[in-house]
Amino acid sequence: MSLIIGLGVILVLIILYLIFRVSNLVTIAKGTKTDEERSDSSNSLNAALFIIFMVVSLGVFFWYSFEYFEDYTLPIASVHGAWTDTLFWITMGVTVVAFSIISIIMFVFIYQYRYKEGRKAKFYPDNHYLELAWTIIPAIVLAVLIFTGLRAWNDITAPASEQAEVIELVAQQFAWTARYPGVKDNKLGGYNFRLIDAVNEFGLDLTDKNTFDDFKSLELHIPKGKEVLLRIRAKDVLHSVYLPHFRVKMDAVPGMTTLFKFTATKTTQEMRDELGNPSFNYELACAEICGRGHFSMRMPVVVDEPEAYEQWKKGQEAWLKQNPDYLKKVPAALQEAAMIKSGMQKDPGATVAEIGK
Template structure:
């Protein structure tokens, strides 16, 4: 922003100055000045050097947020679908259960494999909560088309691509309450937005993100109920064959429909 701001001010001053200085006058004639190699080199090299420095700085930042997250990072899975975000947290075991498109239905929208023991304590809240001052890892995927996870207040963005999981991590430094005080807006909220035009309902893809004090976050975490406890009927859809591989049970009517 500093670099762009400086360039903007200089170019705007020059633009208006030259427009004034070289305005049309009947008694003035233009000086013919077709080429200057030194000038060409100067105004090519300066932007090239500045852009190289900006790209290098951006690459370092990109490499940092997409590198392996710290071991104590809070893990949150975010899935994009037309036209909403779905969110899943690991439970007390700290591990997300497996998921597959084969298990997606009207209730199990994230396609979680509930034959995986790690999935039994996973929960899916209606808003994201993260603790202040701790690293947060977002694991991102898409269910249908390309979406883009954008946290404007944290200056981070990553595409959600079908069939290609992506991720980034960040550290929130101000709680939602602190931002409400700082902005003077009691209704301020951090949010997750979609910055990829993904269809007619693209505008509706907004999800609240709350930054809590660590103690408040732990209280919120303890109050969450595993998804499978809220939807125990899902367990009837999963069985195991003799090799302990997961098989999704299907009714005869479903099989006939597929055939």
């Protein structure tokens, strides 16, 4: 509030200054000052201000960029994140060099060739060699950037391997839910948006036996070092899966499943140790405007060691077990399989196997 008042005061001061100027201007406006009396002093002042601006702004730019590097860069926790960040910093190197050179040349020209009485500008309408040079050089530089970028992009978007850990992420206003295929069949069951209700939030199609051991999680657990394939869908409007530390972003689109594969490289604990921040957590954010709660659409993300991840998965209850009422939607022939797969009933086969051991 005090700040607003402060700014208000500044504004008032500006207005007062203007009024002051006006009284001056009125006399000038009526006067006979012609255009030829171009004030040399303000011309030189503007030229000098450009140089000062250039020095100060480039100075602040480089100082801030190096001084606060740690603050504005996010640690990388995925394999492809390392590639894209490398590309990012290569591009940064190339562009900052180009930017600095062009800026300096431009502002120096501006200062050096400021108006001087009696000097005549150079009539220099074109030079094909120069133009050719600065068409071809950027073209070559860009071509290199394009092809390195293309390779990374093709690798990132290539189909996931067969062994990839498939996890479904479902977006809705304003929450994320994950569905895991379950340890028994390791397959995600079918769904249909018409089957969605207050409890069956995935719209699970319980005539598909692959759904029986699927489980729901409000935390996204992923194993370290194993390829993860996110199957992303949205129930209502567009959302976007955004995992900043993993350099992952992919929209969630109603009516269309989108995919993104990546491999995490650091567990939550490793990242905590690396950052020296024991309360660090990975997060999933929504990056596509989705309504009132867009800014609060957060999902905690945990990266486990592969063994711990498998343990965690085993410890989760199947969705069907948590919602036994839905057993009646399972076709009669599959009822028993559903009971067993969802863990509501002990698997007789497993006992046999254990005895056999």
